[in-house]
Amino acid sequence: MRPLVILRPEPGAGKTAERAAELGLKARIIPLFVPRAVEWDAPAPDRFDALLLTSANAARLAGERLADYRTLPAYAVGRATANAMQEAGFAQVIAGDGDGTAIARRIAADGHGHVLHLAGRTVAPVDGGALRIDRIVVYEMLRTRDDRLAERLEPDSVLLVHSPRAGEVLAQLVGPRQRASLHLIAISPAALAACGSGWASAQTPDKPDDERMLALALRLCE
CATH class of the missing domain: 3.40.50.10090 (Rossmann fold)
Known part of the structure; x- marks a missing residue:
C-alpha cells in the first residue's frame, strides 16, 4: 500500500x-503551515446583509467578536467550514459545494448585496459579480521551520x-x-x-x- x-x-x-x-x-x-490568529477590527453587523467564511480556520481563530455576526445569514464555502461555524455558535449555515465564487453567486441569488468575508491573509480569488464583499483578515498561515x-x-x-x-x-x-x-x-x-x-x-x-x-x-x- x-x-x-x-x-x-x-x-x-x-x-x-x-x-x-x-x-x-x-x-x-x-x-x-501553522495557523495563527491576528488582531482585527470588527465592523458593525448592521452594515452587512450576510456573513461569508471560506475557511474553517476563520471560524476557529476569529475570536469572541465572531459572535457579533450570528444574527446575519451565514454562508460557508463547504461543509467543513460550515461545521466549524456551527461549533462557534451559528445555528444555521448554508454550505456550498464548490469554491468561493460559487458560494458568492449563491449569496447574490438569495438577494443579498453586501457581504462581510472573514478570511485568512492569503485567500483564493472570489468573483462576487455585483456582490459587494468586504474582506477582513482574521488569521494567517505561518510556514513551518x-x-x-x-x-x-x-x-x-x-x-x-x-x-x-x-x-x-x-x-x-x-x-x-x-x-x-x-x-x-x-x-x-x-x-x-x-x-x-x-x-x-x-x-x-x-x-x-x-x-x-x-x-x-x-x-x-x-
Whole structure:
C-alpha cells in the first residue's frame, strides 16, 4: 500500500488522518503551515446583509467578536467550514459545494448585496459579480521551520495538497527528479497548478472537499 502524506495544518490534518484511518489508509501528517490568529477590527453587523467564511480556520481563530455576526445569514464555502461555524455558535449555515465564487453567486441569488468575508491573509480569488464583499483578515498561515520535507517523503507516496499556497511551497521544496516518484491529489485545479509539473500522477476531485480527496487516495494507495 502506498503511504499517504497529509500536508495541511492542524486541526484539519488530524481530522483528515482520522478519516483516512477509517478507510484503512496509513497516513502521516507533515504540515507545511501553522495557523495563527491576528488582531482585527470588527465592523458593525448592521452594515452587512450576510456573513461569508471560506475557511474553517476563520471560524476557529476569529475570536469572541465572531459572535457579533450570528444574527446575519451565514454562508460557508463547504461543509467543513460550515461545521466549524456551527461549533462557534451559528445555528444555521448554508454550505456550498464548490469554491468561493460559487458560494458568492449563491449569496447574490438569495438577494443579498453586501457581504462581510472573514478570511485568512492569503485567500483564493472570489468573483462576487455585483456582490459587494468586504474582506477582513482574521488569521494567517505561518510556514513551518522544517524545510526537510523532501528528505521525509518515501518514494511512491501520495501527497494531499489542500490549498494553492501549499502547492507553491511543495513545488519549492521538492525538485523535479524526486517528483517523478510521488503522486499528488490536490483539492482544486488552482492548488494542482501551483504544484508545478513532473509528478508521477496528479489529479483533483470533481468537487473541492476532503471526502472526495480521500476517495481518490483510497483508489491510488491500494
